[in-house]
Amino acid sequence: MADQDQRPAVELRRLVNGYQVSQCIYVAAALGIADLLADGPRSSDELAAAADADPRSLHRLLRALAAVGVLCEEDDRRFALTELGEAIRSDAPEGIAGWAAFVGRPSHWQAWGDLLHSVRTGENAFRHVHGTDVWSYRAERPEESEVFDRAMMTLTRSSNRAFVEAYDFGRFGTIVDVGGGNGALLALLLARYPALKGVLFDQPHVVAGAGEVLGAAGVAERCRVVSGSFFDGIPPGGDAYLLKAIIHDWEDAESRAILRECRAVVPDAGALLVIDRVLGPPNTDPAAKLSDLNMLVAAGGCERTLEEFESLFAEAGFRLVGATPTAAGLSVIEGAPD
Numbered sequence: 001m002a003d004q005d006q007r008p009a010v011e012l013r014r015l016v017n018g019y020q021v022s023q024c025i026y027v028a029a030a031l032g033i034a035d036l037l038a039d040g041p042r043s044s045d046e047l048a049a050a051a052d053a054d055p056r057s058l059h060r061l062l063r064a065l066a067a068v069g070v071l072c073e074e075d076d077r078r079f080a081l082t083e084l085g086e087a088i089r090s091d092a093p094e095g096i097a098g099w100a101a102f103v104g105r106p107s108h109w110q111a112w113g114d115l116l117h118s119v120r121t122g123e124n125a126f127r128h129v130h131g132t133d134v135w136s137y138r139a140e141r142p143e144e145s146e147v148f149d150r151a152m153m154t155l156t157r158s159s160n161r162a163f164v165e166a167y168d169f170g171r172f173g174t175i176v177d178v179g180g181g182n183g184a185l186l187a188l189l190l191a192r193y194p195a196l197k198g199v200l201f202d203q204p205h206v207v208a209g210a211g212e213v214l215g216a217a218g219v220a221e222r223c224r225v226v227s228g229s230f231f232d233g234i235p236p237g238g239d240a241y242l243l244k245a246i247i248h249d250w251e252d253a254e255s256r257a258i259l260r261e262c263r264a265v266v267p268d269a270g271a272l273l274v275i276d277r278v279l280g281p282p283n284t285d286p287a288a289k290l291s292d293l294n295m296l297v298a299a300g301g302c303e304r305t306l307e308e309f310e311s312l313f314a315e316a317g318f319r320l321v322g323a324t325p326t327a328a329g330l331s332v333i334e335g336a337p338d
Contacts, residue, residue, distance in 0.1 A: 026104025041080040098154030159328035176238035190219035244275040259316030272335035
């Protein structure tokens with residue numbers, strides 16, 4: 001791409017118009033364009049036929065994506081993937097196809113469109129737009145739940161190895177993964193540490209596919225799967241309790257309730273391991289601060305500073321031990337029974 005105009009007003013306009021690029025990538029992910037280009041360049045007409053799209057409109061989308069570096073436009077209206085575009089292939093090892101296909105969906109997109117309401121009132125935008133919270137909304141709409149689950153798996157694939165590389169989970173005997181989804185992180189931990197045992201705990205429909213994930217990793221015999229809600233009690237028997245991307249989904253009252261359920265089962269010599277973003281100092285880390293707004297708009301929770309985690313831990317009966325940053329932008333925040 002040619003050098004861009006760096007005047008403040010022009011740069012600000014690029015930021016303002018960022019939603020256009022988001023929607024373009026969302027549509028490409030929803031249509032599976034990157035997968036259709038996996039074997040090499042194809043014409044826009046070929047892609048339109050394969051994706052069941054209007055040829056002229058798809059060509060306009062593709063050339064816009066090429067202009068921002070996601071695709072490369074070649075002669076004869078042919079398009080190829082760039083390094084950026086490779087990341088929206090569904091089989092990319094650290095791709096974001098699932099996330100891209102989620103963030104542009106009407107339910108999520110409309111909630112972000114109501115950010116002004118949240119900022120004015122402090123209320124959750126998703127609930128205001130849809131009349132219910134995200135969890136109930138998805139529970140009643142299996143298609144929405146499936147899209148969200150794929151988005152979370154996308155983020156999990158790109159971040160789990162960073163946690164394993166940054167923190168020594170091998171010093172524990174049994175880890176209970178609270179709200180652990182389909183067991184992807186626990187499978188990675190058990191494969192990395194042969195002496196480690198695990199307990200996967202999440203809602204019944206979430207852990208339904210865990211057997212396949214754990215079996216594929218060859219760790220099913222060392223992992224027990226338990227279903228339930230973390231508001232109603234957490235399985236005992238672990239010496240470390242892991243909550244990845246759970247606490248940031250909730251405001252303080254609900255977060256305290258979850259952590260107190262953990263405190264009821266964490267042994268005196270055990271550990272609480274919360275994996276979440278830690279908000280940094282002013283004028284830094286836009287990813288964390290935009291994620292905080294996403295919590296306001298969507299799930300209804302928030303990102304926190306380390307001091308806020310320390311206070312939250314103390315109110316639930318834990319003391320803060322420390323926080324280990326990872327390459328994924330999240331930290332392993334460790335607590336111990338107080």
